[in-house]
Amino acid sequence: MDTSIKVLVVDDFATMRRILKNILKQLGFTNITEADDGTSAFEELKKNNFDLIISDWNMPKMTGLELLKRVRSDDALKEIPFLMVTAEAQKQNVIEAVQAGVSNYVVKPFTAEAISEKLQKILG
Amino acid sequence: MDATMINPFITATKNVLETMAFISCKPGKPFVKKEDIARGDVTGVIGITGAANGTIAITFEEACILQIVSNMFGEKMTKIDHEVADAVGELTNMISGQARKELEALGKLFDAAIPSVVSGKGHTITHYTDGPKIAIPFKTEDGGFLIEVCLEKTVD
């Protein structure tokens, strides 16, 4: 797993961004940018080249699902791996995310191992 | 409100605190709470809609939430500041998500809004509907917290 890649962490709660960043740093990632909703995340994505998006679902302004759809329909961004990390755990949520092209899905609450495992699967 | 509606919140809470904060908690006997004054020092509130409309509130004693958030961050938290308040919001979000997942298995679908947080000694908790407030007390090694579930009508 290449830990020198550029990662965008998107969540409306600073707590969750902090927990995810802690886990990513433990795994060796150093190049981490944060955004607090889909709108600011999309702006970041347009400004910089990211290699991985880790995003929450339930956020004000633009949700993680809308962000995922925007990313997948944008020629410059559509190949970026997208990990959804969300408290939305109902079957319909997972189906919608898969249909929208999510790379993998982690349900909150999660362990550091669960994040690590999913990243291994996505990044190889 | 029957036990089938309450149990998902108990399971969800234990799961969230054990997984994110490595803290175990013991649920006490649920009761009907009459007053609006919070029993804790900081409260997360989240609106839910669907099988029934209402609110879920989780109110923590100071020592309890400081230990929980310290464990979540791997860093000692010493007062209820904006970082701790933010964590209460996200804990509320996760507990609501896990409980809604279990309720789905019982055929009851709910959506949740974005949580809000209130703090301060003796603050009031505003539920969005005036149904009965079912309260579930919990104990941890570092103090307690209380979950209030308030739905506008019985879920069938």
Ligand SMILES: [Mg+2]
């Ligand atoms: Mg969120």
